[in-house]
Amino acid sequence: MKKTFVRGTWQKNRAFSPAIVTEGGKIIWIAGHTGQKDDEGKSLAGNFEAQTYQTFRNIEATLKEAGGSLKDIVTMTVFLTDARNTTRMTEIRTELFGSDFPASAAITVTGFADPNMLIEIQGIAVVE
Structure with missing residues (x-):
């Protein structure tokens, strides 16, 4: 699978690429993932940073089961309850x-x- 990143200019400062071109590979459609509880079931209510890390850990676990990793994600939609958390x-x-x-x-x-x-x-995500 070939993956080409369109780098853009200002987008790098916001940690996203304006486009990614893939050729070949298997597509994994990732359902909405959250992280309001940690791996031991402890509530992360009110802790945006902890929920964000947990959300990515949960996505990573799903992708591993499907044969991929976080690095295989080509696009994501992030839903936030507070726009002030976008920078973090x-x-x-x-x-x-x-x-x-x-x-x-x-x-x-x-x-x-x-x-x-x-x-x-x-x-x-797109994986080989």
Whole structure:
């Protein structure tokens, strides 16, 4: 599978690529994932950073089961309850993805089915 990142200019500072071109590979459609509880079942209510890291860990576990990894994500949609958390989410995404960012959109919502949720991420991955 060949993956080409369209780098853009200002997008790098927001930790996303304006486009990714893939050729070949298997597509994994990632349902919305959340992280309002840690791996031991402890509530992460009110802790945006912890929920974001847990959300990515949950996505990573799903992708591993499907034969992929976080690095295979080509696009994601991030839903946030507070737009002020967008910068922290960007910093975490930079930490996790390095310089090869997925294409992305961040959308502020008024709430989720579980009021303890602060973030939800869905996406698409392409693996060989």
